[in-house]
Amino acid sequence: MSTFASLELALKHFFGHDSFRPGQKKIIEAALRNQDLLTIMPTGGGKSLCFQLPALLKDGITIVVSPLIALMQDQVDSLQDNGINATYLNSTIKYEERRSRQIAILKNQVKLLYVAPERLLNERFSLFLEQVSQQVGISTIAIDEAHCVSEWGHDFRPEYSKLKLLRQRYPQIPLQALTATATKRVQQDIIQQLNLRSPDIHVASFDRPNLHYEIQPKDRNIYHKLLRTIRSESGAGIVYCLSRRRVEEVATKLKHDGIDALPYHAGLSDKERSSNQTSFLRDNIQVIVATIAFGMGIDKPDVRFVFHYDLPRSLESFYQESGRAGRDGELSKSILFFSLGDRKKIEFLIEQKADQNEQKIALQQLRQVINYAEGNDCRRTIILRYFGERYPGNCGKCDNCLNPKPIEDWTVEAQKFLSCVARCQEKFGVNHIVDVLIGSRKQKIHQYGHHLLSTYGIGKGRTADEWRMLGRSLVHQGLVGQTTDGYSVLKLNKRSWEVFRGQLAVKIAIDKHQTTTTATYNPRKEEAELLFEKLRKLRKQIGDRSSLAPYMIFADSSLKLMAQVRPKTLTDFANLSGVNEYKAQQYGDSFISAILEFNELHKLPVSIPSKSQMTTLELHQQGLSVAEIAQKRGFAISTICNHLSELLEMNQPVALNNLVTADKQQTIIKAIEQIGDASLKAIKDSLTDDYSYEEIKLVRGQKRSQT
Incomplete structure (x- = not known):
């Protein structure tokens, strides 16, 4: 198990997020207790994180069952771009590559393995999994798109139905079933088909507030x-x-x-x-x-x-x-x-x-x-x-x-409508009830003898469209029930009787009413939007170079935060939501350079050292080494190097010669002049292994201060 002080710290470390979405933490805690789980969480709710984070915190490997090759490749690319060891095995991979990945798995170098259901139950692959179970350990089997296991689901797949064998083959391994939508019937079927043991069931809200x-x-x-x-x-x-x-x-x-x-x-x-x-x-x-x-x-x-x-x-x-x-x-x-x-x-x-x-x-x-x-x-x-x-x-x-429509009290009309539903013995839908209310002479009305009801024709003061509008509103507000077996028959419920007894008023929107709003000009907001577009273009360029979809580099929300906060140092950049340590190292320099360039163009104020940076500078001036400063302050060595390189860039009195030898400085400067200073990785790749990222970063900070 991991030694993170809290799940929030683990979330930030691996995925760069500062807080969980609703329901995620509770599910992850249950997963860490090795419970079987059934999670119904709508698209966009953060379903994948519910098995990805526990996989990184538990010993062994997590097997993820995914029905689509494109989907598993996409998730693995995204995880790898976060610095997470994940891979997939499917029919698109050649033998040599498949063998290489299997060796990495057996060496405990992979935390998440994505496979299709057909492969998971394949006899040869089962032998490989036995080996994995003995040498590495399988922490969890997560079944994504779990509704596919149920014949009552909207996308039943026969190959998924064979997953019931998982419980027999791996009785001690917890199963985690996840899907975006599932009715009560489908939920029970999933539990039964997969033989989940007293599963922790979490059904998230279907609301998408954004x-x-x-x-x-x-x-x-x-x-x-x-x-x-x-x-x-x-x-x-x-x-x-x-x-x-x-x-x-x-x-x-x-x-x-x-x-x-x-x-x-x-x-x-x-x-x-x-x-x-x-x-x-x-x-x-x-x-x-x-x-x-x-x-x-x-x-x-x-x-x-x-x-x-x-x-x-x-x-x-x-x-x-x-x-x-x-x-x-x-x-x-x-x-x-x-x-x-x-x-x-x-x-x-x-x-x-x-x-x-x-x-x-x-x-x-x-x-x-x-x-x-x-x-x-x-x-x-x-x-x-x-x-x-x-x-x-x-x-x-x-x-x-x-653009709200005018609201009117239609309690009396609602009572007439619901009374007509009762008189028709709760056996008809909206259209028939409306026909009775307006006194229609349709054959169906006479066929059932509904022209003899006391409610026949009592709604002639309103049009058929108005009555239908009321019927829809009563259903939407839950003031009358409606069957879902294909007939949409209206049924009275507890709230219907409250309307009858005058305990509940019925108010409905009855007409269109347009309102206009005048937008106010906000120069700071306009500037942030310009910077956001600049960062989007940079993200696209990086994605193209790496053959990655841009959203895998950073989410739009992270780019907007960059445009608002405008971090000028790697430390500040790494603190942004959606940025973990790995991504800060990979992409931070490029994005900070773009932000500084934008600031210069728009004549924004230059940054001054933070309190934390000044503390590092004082200890450096006392003659302490980078390792000693890190130990004294309880920080990572990379953080102290970030402070010193950023201080150099701000023309602060850092003694670079005490940190990097003169010969190394000259070699790094030549590499920067040939390649440019946007990417630390590109500079590092052009040098021998004798040069560390920290040394390159410090020299680059000094060079930037001179331009």
Whole structure:
């Protein structure tokens, strides 16, 4: 086990974060107690950290089961860029490389191993794992995308069902099952299929507080509306379309109008799909236009917007697709362009299904999406209610809350509506109840004898649309229940009776009301945004050189923090959220140079030594060596070297000749003049092993002070 004083210190050391996201710490503590775990945490909630951090704190290796090659490669690249020993074994690796990785595993040089379920249960691989278990020890087996194990899940995979053998083969090893969405039924099935022993179950909130939800009407000017909206966005985005033809059409138009966009759909060749996806992940293009084929396995956290050009088929699909925006927790946008014409297209497609039960369920799912699109309530309330989670409304981050409609008390109308539900014996949906209320003469009304009910025609003072609006709002507010077996039948609940008895008032938003706000100019904010863009370009350049997606270098949130704080020393840089010691050493110099250059251009004040740096300087002037200063102050030697190199750069009286010999200084200076001073690693690679990073850093500090 690790000797970190706290989990927070371990988090900062390995991943650079200062604090955990909601629920993460509790899950990690349970994992460290070797409990079986079932974790349901929505996309962007930080699910991967829940098995990655325990893996680094426990003895032995953690095996991670992942269904997609692209996903495991992406996670391993990201871990390695944090200085963490992780690897994967899959069909893309040649024999020599696979053997090399297996040797490293047996030498206890790897902490996380990613494998596909097929390989994990392969007989030959099982023999290798036996060897690993005996020589190194297996600390945990983490099963990602665990819903794939259940036939009730939305993406069942037969190969996952064989994972039930894991408990038999490795009875002493704790199992950790993780997924983004799972109903109660799927949760129980996962527990049963994997034979989890009294698992610690954690279901996180489905709320994505950083997402702005909005509906815009879809008309004949839809493309120009989309183009204007994309031009107003600075980050990367996804545009979802219903058909391959529409994907190609929109991607071609966007490209013609100067937007870097590419298509993605199942009709493209594997090579072209992979190439377009890589271009998007590495920020070579701004927009990917896609069908739902562009789904699981896309682990790009800095997507700033997801636009639905066409109506999604279900609210769960919409939630998963829109949730690909803002996985890093930064403010992001989801816009659904809605028209009833799209509804008719989807209804036609549903009618082509041979199975009547499938048709019934698909139509109900479509109604739920339309209720979301037409609803006047808080969008977040509607989405979370779908997942069985109650939200009080007024999120302040959706179009309905930002531009609120006038609120009216419709308690009397609600009582009429609910009374009609009761009179119809809770066997019908919204549309039938509305028909009874307005006194419709439809055959169905007479067929059931509902023209004889006391509630027949009592709602003639309101239009059918107004009654439907009330019905939607009652469902969204949880004031009436609704079945989910494909029929959407209304059912009275405890809160319905509170409305009947006058114990609960019913207030609904009834009309559109636009408000305008005037933005105030903030020069400091404008400057920070300029610097952020400069740092984004630098991140892209570094990513291209290393064949890494830019977000693997640093998250947008870390770049924004750099632009606000503007660290001028490596010590300050390493203290930023999202920056660990490894990344500070790898990239700190390049980013600090860019910040200093920006400061110079904008004539920002030059930094002065910090109190901590001055303490180091005083001890240095007393004749103490770097090692003695580090011991006296309780710091790492690298930290003291950072202080001294930064002091040299600030023209402070550091005796460089006492730290680096004159001969070495001259050689390092020549290397800097040939290569430049942006990358310590590049300078080090051009020299022999006799030169340390600390010596190079000190000489560079002195040289920078002279330019």
